[in-house]
Amino acid sequence: MVFQKPHFVSNLSLSDNLLLSLFLAKQKQDKKQVKNILEKIGLGHKLHKKPDTLSQGEQQRAAIALAVIKNPDLILADEPTSSLDDHNCNLITTLLKEQATATNAQLIIITHDQRLKSQFKKSILL
Amino acid sequence: MNIVRLSWLNLVSNKLNSLLSILLMTFGVGIISLLLLINNEIDQQIQNNLRGIDMVVGAKGSPLQLILSTVYHIDNPTGNIPLKAVNKIKKNPLVKSTIPLSFGDSYQGFRIVGTTHAYLELYQANLLKGKLWESPLEVVIGSSIAQGNHLDIGSSFYGVHGLSEGGEIHENHSYTVVGILAETNTVVDKLILTSTESIWKIHDDEEKADGHHHEKEHHHEKGHHHKKTSKDKHAGEHHFSDDATITALLVKFRNPMGFIQLPRLVNERTNLQSAVPAFEISRLINLMGMGFQTINMIALVIIIVSGLSIFIGLYNALNKRRTELALIRVHGASSWQLVQLVIQEGLILTFLGLIFGLILSRLVLWVASIFFEANFSAKLFNFSLLGEEIWLLFATLLVGFFASIIPTIQTYHVNITKTLTDA
Numbered sequence: 001m002v003f004q005k006p007h008f009v010s011n012l013s014l015s016d017n018l019l020l021s022l023f024l025a026k027q028k029q030d031k032k033q034v035k036n037i038l039e040k041i042g043l044g045h046k047l048h049k050k051p052d053t054l055s056q057g058e059q060q061r062a063a064i065a066l067a068v069i070k071n072p073d074l075i076l077a078d079e080p081t082s083s084l085d086d087h088n089c090n091l092i093t094t095l096l097k098e099q100a101t102a103t104n105a106q107l108i109i110i111t112h113d114q115r116l117k118s119q120f121k122k123s124i125l126l
Numbered sequence: 127m128n129i130v131r132l133s134w135l136n137l138v139s140n141k142l143n144s145l146l147s148i149l150l151m152t153f154g155v156g157i158i159s160l161l162l163l164i165n166n167e168i169d170q171q172i173q174n175n176l177r178g179i180d181m182v183v184g185a186k187g188s189p190l191q192l193i194l195s196t197v198y199h200i201d202n203p204t205g206n207i208p209l210k211a212v213n214k215i216k217k218n219p220l221v222k223s224t225i226p227l228s229f230g231d232s233y234q235g236f237r238i239v240g241t242t243h244a245y246l247e248l249y250q251a252n253l254l255k256g257k258l259w260e261s262p263l264e265v266v267i268g269s270s271i272a273q274g275n276h277l278d279i280g281s282s283f284y285g286v287h288g289l290s291e292g293g294e295i296h297e298n299h300s301y302t303v304v305g306i307l308a309e310t311n312t313v314v315d316k317l318i319l320t321s322t323e324s325i326w327k328i329h330d331d332e333e334k335a336d337g338h339h340h341e342k343e344h345h346h347e348k349g350h351h352h353k354k355t356s357k358d359k360h361a362g363e364h365h366f367s368d369d370a371t372i373t374a375l376l377v378k379f380r381n382p383m384g385f386i387q388l389p390r391l392v393n394e395r396t397n398l399q400s401a402v403p404a405f406e407i408s409r410l411i412n413l414m415g416m417g418f419q420t421i422n423m424i425a426l427v428i429i430i431v432s433g434l435s436i437f438i439g440l441y442n443a444l445n446k447r448r449t450e451l452a453l454i455r456v457h458g459a460s461s462w463q464l465v466q467l468v469i470q471e472g473l474i475l476t477f478l479g480l481i482f483g484l485i486l487s488r489l490v491l492w493v494a495s496i497f498f499e500a501n502f503s504a505k506l507f508n509f510s511l512l513g514e515e516i517w518l519l520f521a522t523l524l525v526g527f528f529a530s531i532i533p534t535i536q537t538y539h540v541n542i543t544k545t546l547t548d549a
Contacts, residue, residue, distance in 0.1 A: 003546065007453045011139040012132070019127035024458040029127055066457075 002077035006063035008051035014038065014062055015047045018069050025070040037065045041095055056083045064092055068099040075100060077109040081116060093119050129463055133470040136443070143439040144475060150432030151479020152486055155522055157425035159487035161418055162514045167491075168414075172198075172407055174312045178248050180384060182401050183207065183215060183392055184374035189401035190410060196227055196374040197403050199237055199313050202289060203230065206371040207398050215375065215392065220384040225376040228325040231285040231296065236271050238285050238301070238318045240325035240372075246307070248376070249314045255279060256305030262324040266305035268315040277303050285328060299328045326370055433525040436475050440468060440533040451537060452545040464537045469530045476526025480519060484511075 008017050018034045038044050041061040046054060054062060060083055067075060075096065081089045093116060100107040109116065117123065137144045175198055184192045185205030194201035209226075216224050225248060228240035239245075243258055246266075256279045259266055267277055277283065282300040287293040301320065309315060377400075379385065385402065392400035444451075451464055511519075 001456060007449055007546070009132070009450045009454065010447075011136045012127075016127055016135070020132060020454070021457045023127045024454065024463075026458070 002064050002067045002075070002080045004079040004082060006051075006059040008059075008062070008066070010050065010052055013048045013050055014043065014054075017051060017062075018066060021066055021069055027070055034069065037069055038062075041065055041091060057085065057088050060084055061088060061092060064095060068095070071099075071103040072105055073103070074106045075108070077107070077111075079111055079113070080109060081111065081113045086115065089113070089115050129466050130470060133467055133474060136447075136467075137471055137474060140439070140443060143435075143443070147432060147436045147439055147475045148479045148482065150428060150435055151476060151522070151526075152482040154425050154427075154429030154432055155480050155483025155518065156486035156490070157428065158422060158518055159484050159515055160490055161421055161425070162512055162518070163487055163491050165418060166512055166514075168411075171311075172411075174310075175249075176403050176407065178378055179376050179403050180379045181377040181389055181392075182374055182403060183212065183377060183398050184401070186397065186399045189399065190406050192374065192399060192401045193403050193406040196376065197313075199229075199239075199317065203373045204399065206373055207375070209370045209372060211396055211398055212372065212375050214396075215377065215388075215398075218388065218391075220380050220388055222378045222380040224378070226322055226372045227374045227376065228322050228372045230289070230373065231287060231325070231328070232289050232291070232293070233277075233283050233285055233301075233318060235291050236268075236316055236318050237289060238265070238320060238325070240320050240322040242322070245319065245376075246314070249310050249312045251307045251310045251312075251314045254306045254308040256303070258305055259320050259324075260304075262321055262327045263299055263301050264304045265301045265318050265320040265324070266307060267303055267319070268307050268317050269309040270315040271318065272306040279303050279306060296328050322372060429522060429525055432479060433476075433529040436472050436526060437529040437532065439475075440472055440530055443471075444468065444533045444536060448540060448545050451540050452542045455540070455542050456546070461538050464540070465534050468534045468537045469527070472526050472530025472533075473523065476523055476529075480522050484515065 008014075009020060012020060015031070015034050015038070018037070019029045019031070022029045022034075035044065035047065038047060041064065043054075043058060043062055043065070046058065046062075051059060051062065060080065064077075064080060067077070077096065080096070081092055084092060096107055096109070097119075099105065109120070179197055182192055182196050184196060184203065185207050187204030191201050192204050195203045212224075212226065215221060223244065225242055225244045226240075227245070229237055231238045246252075246258070251268075253266070254269065254272070256266070271277055280303060282302045284300050285296045287296060301318070301324070307314060307319075377384075377388070379388065389400040389402055392398050451467075454464065454467075455461070
């Protein structure tokens with residue numbers, strides 16, 4: 001689940017947030033995996049920062065990391081790219097797509113973002 | 127990462143709030159625990175010194191003063207009593223044993239007490255080295271005096287008139303130390319013991335030397351004329367007639383009937399006063415107990431305020447963290463895990479305050495024992511919990527639990543969709 005507005009446990013560092021997510025999903029708390037995913041989205045250096053200290057774009061990216069770290073079967077994303085620039089937007093969509101293919105997960109994105117249109121084959125217009 | 131660590135990190139990032147709660151808890155628990163420890167200490171001291179003394183007979187005056195001066199050696203004696211009257215009490219069939227006490231002199235603030243060897247048996251005081259006194263002017267000293275390096279075997283000293291330093295010195299006779307007692311944790315540790323005859327000898331001879339003037343002086347001071355009042359002062363030998371006096375008589379009864387009959391008998395039929403230590407001390411403790419209770423109440427209020435502070439802290443944090451809690455649920459936490467999270471935060475604060483409080487009270491007592499070295503021996507300082515403190519422990523944890531319960535119930539009912547949509 002990726003929310004339009006990123007939510008974190010504000011008292012925990014970024015890596016602790018991800019570890020908590022793994023703990024609650026009863027999965028192995030692999031610090032390497034946490035590091036890998038954060039490096040992939042360009043936040044490797046913010047590992048021990050509190051989420052509040054990240055910029056809006058960084059927070060959104062972190063929120064996606066939070067959603068996909070447990071390798072879910074279904075990823076729901078609500079306006080995941082709304083507050084991101086083109087570069088980050090690409091990064092996020094790539095990450096979401098990669099993750100979905102890697103774990104064979106379904107990916108559903110709700111968005112107003114025209115930049116995403118070209119990247120996905122199936123779309124429902126309302 | 128787990129729920130306990132999450133609770134802990136939540137508390138750590140809320141430093142000031144947590145600190146306030148812990149501090150309040152620490153002081154509340156600390157004060158109550160300190161009172162319990164002091165109470166326990168006093169009780170022990172009182173019981174230690176009280177053993178085997180059923181009744182004290184002395185001159186008329188305050189019964190409490192009589193007990194304090196003869197059993198605990200912390201007050202001035204009430205006066206002297208004639209040996210003749212004392213002998214009558216000894217003959218009563220209800221009396222099992224008696225110990226005479228004569229005092230009024232001191233050396234460097236330590237009291238010189240004239241008595242019999244039975245006094246040592248009463249306190250189970252054994253010799254560390256040397257021997258017991260046999261002839262007059264031989265003394266045995268308590269362990270505190272020996273430790274303080276004031277005196278050792280073979281050393282001799284002059285007694286000082288009165289119970290505080292700076293009195294008139296009895297220069298014509300010096301005492302000689304012949305024995306040192308092992309530590310007993312009772313008053314005996316701070317006493318210089320000798321035979322009753324020593325006291326008589328010193329005051330008797332002094333009277334002869336100084337003449338009438340000195341005698342007058344002696345009479346002014348209550349409780350200080352242990353000399354024989356016999357008119358036969360010219361006898362070269364020390365022959366102590368029945369006119370001799372002592373300060374007090376410690377009495378042990380043969381059976382509990384003594385408690386009913388003897389104190390009344392002494393008070394009504396003789397010119398003496400009797401006091402039952404157990405009764406007088408319980409009266410004294412009742413008086414002190416009032417003060418203890420007041421402080422106890424204050425400490426209790428502090429603990430409750432601490433509970434309130436924990437409640438407010440958790441409640442405020444909860445309102446701020448409603449979204450987070452919903453988020454944690456989205457990530458797969460059960461309602462019960464959230465309940466665990468919140469209640470743990472309350473209990474961690476309570477527990478830390480409790481531990482710090484117990485440590486604080488012991489620290490204070492330890493510092494105090496260094497400060498008043500003479501009154502507390504280091505041996506009595508222990509880290510083990512008192513029985514009452516276990517109650518304190520449960521009561522405090524209960525306060526912490528109730529402080530967490532309302533925020534916990536609210537946590538349980540957090541509406542995930544609504545909270546996250548509104549956020």
